Amino acid sequence: MNSPDTALVALDWGTSSLRAYRMGPDGTVLETRADGCGIQHLPVPGEDGFEAAFEAICGDWLAATPVPVVASGMVGSAQGWREVPYLSCPAGTEGLAAAAVTLRTRGGHCVTIAPGLIADGAGQDPDVMRGEEIQIAGMLAAHPGLAADALMVMPGTHSKWAQMQAGQVVRFATYMTGEIFAVLRAHSILGRLMPAEAAPTPDDAAFRRGLERAREGGLTHALFSVRTLGLTGALPPGDLPDYLSGLLIGREVLDAAAALDADRPLLLVGEGALTRRYALALETLLGRRPDAPPGNPAPAGLFRFAQDAGLVSRTKETSHV
Structure with a gap:
């Protein structure tokens, strides 16, 4: 069952998997669930599939305590639940909320989806990310002193290298x-x-x-x-x-x-x-070692995204990576 301490449900929804976090008012992860219902592996195709996957992974949490819901990853792509246009670089992570799109599920829950980033400046091939921008937000929430100048390496099927300058993602490469x-x-x-x-x-x-x-x-x-x-x-x-x-x-x-x-x-x-x-x-x-311990910053990034969107209070900041 849910807890009265729940303040947010956050979804990390990619191509092959879906991960859900039930979070407290200070950003603490109270419960985590995961399944294989990524956007290419839905129970059924199309809108019905997204609705079914959403209800299966967090419907009981929201039935017990209706709270805001945020999501990031390929769920906001052209093949996702609702397409959210990319935010152009250079971009600060606080700008993600202003570019987000909110949908209402058939059960009446509002889901706010992050936009992803695009780097398409003159003289370069365009490059895009969806989901990694939330990881960046989470790392900066935990290590704000590195926002002014840092290089982030995000291993994966399509690895990302993102360069931060003056608190913004100025460029990245896949x-x-x-x-x-x-x-x-x-x-x-x-x-x-x-x-x-x-x-x-x-x-x-x-x-x-x-x-x-x-x-x-x-x-x-x-x-x-x-x-x-x-x-x-x-x-x-x-x-x-x-x-x-x-x-x-x-x-x-x-x-x-x-x-x-x-x-x-x-x-x-x-x-x-x-x-x-x-x-x-x-x-x-x-000859380099990371300047901070590696970790999974997605929950902290989703919580910061929810704060920037005005969905949860800023009275307590998260530092969980």
Whole structure:
């Protein structure tokens, strides 16, 4: 059952998953739920699917105590529940609320959806993010002193590197590293020698070997070494995925550092094995360690977004990452 302390329901709604947070008036996460009902995996297609997924994950919370609801991620995309136009960079996270869109569910609940960001300045290819802008807001809520000057690294299927200046996201870049890894492993000749199931424990030595090979450049040539090292027995089959991961993440880190100002304070956003791999790559290739502990800032970012939208009080600030 719900608690009278509930002040907000916050949804992190992506392509493949949906996570819901029941939050207190100070931003504390009171309860978390997650399921696989991302926007491409709804119970049924279209509006009915969004309504059903919403009701399943938080309907009982809202029935017990009607409170504001905020959401971020692909739920605001053209394929989402309601499209919310991107906010152009440079942009401060406090501007997300002004660009948000609110919809009313069939049950009468209002859901305020964050807009995402677009970087499309002169002389550059356009780049977009949805969901990561809320992670940025959460990190800045926990570490406000870094808002003036920081570089944020957000690992994922499509990793983001965002540069902060004077409290604004001034530019960012997306790297399709995670998706390329999945495609190469499942649908290319490189995966033929790899075991079907991932190893329970990643091999750091093979990963570091991939990082060092990435430093040498020539990615498309280096990729073929995944096959030849396996064919010649120089690497056992179980180590090949870790070597490939090192190649791809290593090249991302080196390219991103060259394109952005990597000397500014660095924040690594996320948790789990993938974030650990990026931390290892940053230290190995750049000699850098994050200037604050990694973590999941989405709840804090969603709470700050709700504060900026006037949906919850500012009398108590969140610092939970």
